[in-house]
Amino acid sequence: MDTDVLVVGAGPTGMTLAGELRVAGVSAVLVDKLAQRSALSKAGGVQSRTQEAFDQRGLLEPLLATGNYPAGTAHFAGITLPLTRDRHRHPWRSIPQVAIEGFLEQHLAAQEIHVLRDHELTGITQDEDGVTATFANGGVIRSRYLVAADGGHSTVRSLLGAEFPGRPGTETVVAADVRLSGDDQAMTHTRSEDGHWVLVFPLGTDPQGRPLRRVSMGGPGRSVPREVPVTEDEIREGLRAVFGSQVELLELCYARRITNAARQATRYRHGRVFLAGDAAHVHLPIGAQGMNTGIQDALNLGWKLGAAVHGWAPGHLLDTYHAERHPVAAAVLRNVQAQSLLMDQQGTGDPDLLAAKDLFAALTRLRDVQYHLDDMVSGMGIRYPMPGTEDQPLVGLPAPDLDLGPVRSHELLRSGRGLLIDPAGRFAEVAALWPDRVDRAGQGTGTEPMLIRPDGYVCWAGDQDALEPALGHWFGEPR
Template identity: 90%
Template sequence: MDTEVLVVGAGPTGLTLANELRVAGVPAVLVDRLAQRSTLSKAGGVQSRTQEAFDQRGLLEPLLATGNHPDGIAHFAGITLPLTRGRHRHPWRSIPQVVIEGFLEEHLAAQGIRVRRDHELTGLAQDEDGVTATFAGGGVIRSRYLVAADGGRSTVRSLLRAEFPGRPGTVTTVAADVRLSGDVPAMTHVQGDDGHWAALFPLGTDPQGRPLRRLSMGGPGRSLPRETPVTEDEIRDGLRAVFGSRVELLELRYARRITNAARQAAQYRHGRVFLAGDAAHVHLPIGAQGMNTGIQDALNLGWKLGAAVHGWAPEHLLGTYHAERHPVAAAVLRNVQAQSLLMDQQGTRDPDLLAAKDLFAALTHLRDVQYHLDDTLSGMGIRYPMPGDDQPLVGLPAPDLDLGPVRSHALLRSGRGLLIDPADRFAKVAGLWPDRVDRAGQGTGAEPMLVRPDGYVCWAGDPDTLEPALGHWFGEPR
């Protein structure tokens, strides 16, 4: 083997996975077909759960120190959810994808892991022992496992001939990074009486400290072929149709047309090859859910591949990646399709649709509705199916507990599991997995629980089921 894991694609998903493998002590190679990192913002928001995960690896504080990354209020189909402010430890934040990619790539380089660029994959073959990847120019890399993180038009998925069912795009809209002047709202979704609409949210500032915004817009007659260039005149015309003379374009930094295609791979695992991020699921980009879902794919898969490489993974463990993550992305596709419908992307102003949106907007004034939508959008409501999930905490993201001199999330930086043992009852059983599970919390008021390396509770409550839970997630005792 040239390496244990080959990661194809150096976007947020691939970079996060490479870091997870590094934390797990697994040799990995990260390749990308681009000769240099993209300068396009693409996604722009980071959910609460993703920030928690970065915090658990010690990455959140230095990431936030890279610039001005304002927080904001969650929205669903452009309807803001103000009652959710302050619900989670980390609010939704505006951090452009290009910033996240640059930060993660530099972090990996500081650990001696550099992206091998200008590597265009052309061939793929796997056998019982590993995967052979061939690249343009004749280069070959042999690995025990391969992960496709190479985007919505994934070469790996194509070479696998993997099923990618769903719906093709039926409409295009414009997404652009802009500087604006005038009476510019901080965050909004506005649709005029003629069906033209525009959505704005903050992207922080440019190097000169000037505010940048992501603009999305569409409406009647604005669904053009995806390859059609977006011009400054088109942006100005779209702004004028919605805001009149109140908002003016100062600078167009980047623009593209996006579609409402919605597809998801039927299987995330194909032998020794795994699909993650946009290679596994694509949808209309709303609320950066694609980027966040891909990062969470990587966090779920990384420690499991590490366990397989180190030889202690239970036989079923790699299979839980598809079982846990496929339903999550399926739910994302459904909520994005619902938002797309309510936002009337084509600007039809259909009376039935307007009536449904008015009713939905009225329902969002209810606290429980806002909380439900916030759980859906923030990632904090994800609950994986697990043995023992009749217990309230099992399957959910672990709370960040005060364990005296340290908080529990900081203890997950080791990449191992964490047994919180406040009454000091489980030293003997935990001692059977000393290389895979840390133990902490003695003398604190915390609840006993077992937390996986990705930050999800996998046992709580019944002491008699702790040892089976350790075996289920961390293999046979040493």
């Protein structure tokens, strides 16, 4: 084998996965067909759950130190959810995808993982032992497993002939990174009476320290073919239609058209090949859910591939990747489609739709509704199907960050191993059977005992008799 895992695609999903594989102690090769990293930001925000995961790996503070990334308030269909701002340890932050990719690539380089660029995949074959990948430049890489993180037009998915059902794109809207002048207060008004709309949110600053903003816009007659270039005049006209003379375009950094296509792979696993990120699911980008969902795919899959390479993974473990992540992306597709409808992105002005949105907006003034929507779009409400979810409220959810005396629990997850919180010191003998896979901590604290997977999800809590079966279920046979 040339490497344990070949990762195809060096976007946020692929680079996160490569980092997780390094934490798991297995080798990875990361390839990309582009000659250099893209300067385009397809996404502009990082959700609370993704920030928690970065914090669990010691990456969040270094990432935030690379720029000015303001905290923001969650929204659903353009309706802000102000009551949710301080619910989570890490609020939603405006961090452009290009900044995340630059940071992750630098982090990987420090771990001696370098992106092999100009590697256009042309073929894959797999057998009982591994996968052979061939490239247009004549290169061949042999690996135990291969992960497709190569985007919505995934070459890997095409070579597999994997089913990718759903809806093709029928409409387009404009997304652009810009510098604007004008009244910041005016920029909160997003829709004109004739159906034109503009959504503006901050993107931090450019290298010269000037504020950048992400602008999305659409309305009657503005859905044109995706390949038609976006011009500065088009951006100016869209701004003027909503803000009048109060907001002006100073600089257009980049712009593209995005579609409302919604597709999801039927299966995420094809033997030794796995689909992740946009290779597994595509949808209209609202709230950066696509990028965050892809990063979470990588976090879910990385430690499981590591377990398989090391030889201790239970037979079902790799299959739990599809079982856990497929429903999550399916739910994202549904909420994005609902948001797109409520936002009336084509500016139809349908009175029935406007009535529905007015009613929905009234409901979102209720705290419980805001909390429900926030859990949905932040990733914090994800609960994986696991043994124990029937009677243990913590099992399947992201682990709480616990004070364990000199350290906090999220810091202990940086090892890439499981973590058994044992406040009464009752489980030392059981934990000792998995010393290379599970750490034990928390003796003397007042927290509830729980077992946390390497990706930060609780997989056991409470019932003493169920601990050893849970350890075997997630961490294999004792040593």
